[in-house]
Amino acid sequence: MLISASDKIHGAAATHATKFTSAITRSPAASAVNGLRAHDMGEVDIDLLLAQHRDYIAALHQAGASVTKLSALPDFPDAQFVEDTALCLPDLAVMMRPGAETRRGEVSPMREALSEVFDHIADITDGYIEAGDILTTPSEVLVGLSARTDEAGANQLHAILSEYGFEMRVLKTPPDVLHFKTDCSLIDDHCILSTERLASSGCFEGYEILLVPLGEEPAANMIRYNDHIIMPAGYPKTEAMLKAQGFNILTVGNSECAKIDGGMSCLSLRF
Ligand code: CIR
Numbered sequence: 123m124l125i126s127a128s129d130k131i132h133g134a135a136a137t138h139a140t141k142f143t144s145a146i147t148r149s150p151a152a153s154a155v156n157g158l159r160a161h162d163m164g165e166v167d168i169d170l171l172l173a174q175h176r177d178y179i180a181a182l183h184q185a186g187a188s189v190t191k192l193s194a195l196p197d198f199p200d201a202q203f204v205e206d207t208a209l210c211l212p213d214l215a216v217m218m219r220p221g222a223e224t225r226r227g228e229v230s231p232m233r234e235a236l237s238e239v240f241d242h243i244a245d246i247t248d249g250y251i252e253a254g255d256i257l258t259t260p261s262e263v264l265v266g267l268s269a270r271t272d273e274a275g276a277n278q279l280h281a282i283l284s285e286y287g288f289e290m291r292v293l294k295t296p297p298d299v300l301h302f303k304t305d306c307s308l309i310d311d312h313c314i315l316s317t318e319r320l321a322s323s324g325c326f327e328g329y330e331i332l333l334v335p336l337g338e339e340p341a342a343n344m345i346r347y348n349d350h351i352i353m354p355a356g357y358p359k360t361e362a363m364l365k366a367q368g369f370n371i372l373t374v375g376n377s378e379c380a381k382i383d384g385g386m387s388c389l390s391l392r393f
Contacts, residue, residue, distance in 0.1 A: 249274025
């Protein structure tokens with residue numbers, strides 16, 4: 123169901139997909155300026171990146187998170203994008219196997235950190251999967267096949283999740299889009315914010331869908347954390363649309379992470 127900006131969305135955050143107590147982040151290393159990117163959008167200003175990262179952590183605190191801040195991994199320029207290394211579900215963490223070879227070494231230090239928190243940890247050992255390609259909703263786990271996530275990885279995840287009683291559906295990340303969640307976010311238990319190019323595939327049938335205003339596509343990646351939405355600054359039409367729906371918005375500058383293809387969801391694991 124496509125809803126218009128004048129309809130109000132009701133429903134308090136209540137499930138494992140929107141309600142959390144904790145988050146994990148990792149400090150960007152100086153090497154973050156060499157992070158992977160699809161297009162050259164200019165040099166990363168490391169001081170500004172660090173300041174924006176601090177603002178992001180402050181926003182998580184404001185939304186009620188207890189934040190574990192892991193230290194930088196200088197050998198891994200993309201390691202601040204912790205989301206890609208693991209899928210966190212109630213009582214289960216699944217360690218990913220990134221399609222980007224330069225990112226594979228980020229997984230084992232995150233496994234160590236998560237083993238302090240999760241009793242059950244499973245590992246992807248076949249194919250590739252990055253959790254930026256995974257959207258968790260209250261009823262299912264949606265996985266978008268992409269240049270970073272292949273069928274073998276998705277099949278193994280499916281087998282693991284079935285064992286733990288989670289439903290999973292395999293979809294496609296739009297061509298030339300880094301991750302599935304580059305283009306969508308769960309902003310309420312049954313409401314997905316999406317770009318038109320992704321939603322037009324019909325993959326969100328059964329959910330309420332809010333479309334990101336044209337020209338503001340990078341705003342599609344945001345996070346719902348309890349009663350707040352944390353979104354990138356600089357997207358006034360999207361912000362106004364969400365405020366009109368009654369959402370509590372926190373904005374964080376993301377100019378520097380955006381240059382290395384990162385957004386709000388990538389910077390934390392939430393559980
Ligand atoms: C990469 O290309 O892997 C990083 N530069 C950006 C990762 C962003 N992560 C995400 O969307 N989940």
